[in-house]
Amino acid sequence: ETGVTQSPTHLIKTRGQQVTLRCSSQSGHNTVSWYQQALGQGPQFIFQYYREEENGRGNFPPRFSGLQFPNYSSELNVNALELDDSALYLCASSPQGSGQYYEQYFGPGTRLTVT
Amino acid sequence: DQQVKQNSPSLSVQEGRISILNCDYTNSMFDYFLWYKKYPAEGPTFLISISSIKDKNEDGRFTVFLNKSAKHLSLHIVPSQPGDSAVYFCAAIKGNAGNMLTFGGGTRLMVKP
Numbered sequence: 001e002t003g004v005t006q007s008p009t010h011l012i013k014t015r016g017q018q019v020t021l022r023c024s025s026q027s028g029h030n031t032v033s034w035y036q037q038a039l040g041q042g043p044q045f046i047f048q049y050y051r052e053e054e055n056g057r058g059n060f061p062p063r064f065s066g067l068q069f070p071n072y073s074s075e076l077n078v079n080a081l082e083l084d085d086s087a088l089y090l091c092a093s094s095p096q097g098s099g100q101y102y103e104q105y106f107g108p109g110t111r112l113t114v115t
Numbered sequence: 116d117q118q119v120k121q122n123s124p125s126l127s128v129q130e131g132r133i134s135i136l137n138c139d140y141t142n143s144m145f146d147y148f149l150w151y152k153k154y155p156a157e158g159p160t161f162l163i164s165i166s167s168i169k170d171k172n173e174d175g176r177f178t179v180f181l182n183k184s185a186k187h188l189s190l191h192i193v194p195s196q197p198g199d200s201a202v203y204f205c206a207a208i209k210g211n212a213g214n215m216l217t218f219g220g221g222t223r224l225m226v227k228p
Binding site: 004031033035040041042043044045048056058090092094103104105106107108109 | 119214216
């Protein structure tokens with residue numbers, strides 16, 4: 001069974017640019033959540049996708065957007081990058097509706113640096 | 116407004132002794148609590164959880180205690196092992212908020228041999 005994978009591992013972008021981060025969910029999982037972890041802080045919920053639709057959103061502006069594909073993989077897009085967007089971006093998948101509702105399996109994250 | 120707080124950024128204990136990690140929350144709508152462990156360059160890994168209808172849950176060396184009136188939970192690790200050295204996050208969920216985890220800021224545990 002393959003776990004949650006994320007790409008790329010590291011990324012450096014310039015303020016104002018756009019970035020796309022990718023996540024492959026664990027086999028059998030139909031729900032993907034994205035979190036932002038700034039340095040020295042805990043992860044903060046960005047949004048969740050369930051069966052290709054956004055199914056919950058945290059306190060993040062609209063320039064943070066996402067997609068989920070029929071194979072349940074997901075993308076996180078951030079437009080007009082700001083310096084404060086520098087963080088570790090974590091993707092988590094879960095088998096929602098299968099009885100393991102709360103257990104989320106995290107990927108290793110993508111480290112984004114905005115200069 | 117931090118709804119979940121871990122007031123100790125770090126904790127150092129001797130191998131074989133007990134490690135106690137604390138977490139406080141402010142939102143009384145939280146009804147499920149989890150602890151995650153995170154090693155460098157890896158994502159958080161689920162450790163143990165507790166429902167708000169219980170006050171204790173045990174899994175091997177790990178026990179989580181919940182005090183609802185004080186809005187406080189703690190994770191006990193007995194005995195502590197050097198491999199337990201990691202950052203520990205407590206997280207909480209509101210029943211109607213799907214899988215949206217609200218995390219604390221984390222506590223770095225160092226277990227000395």
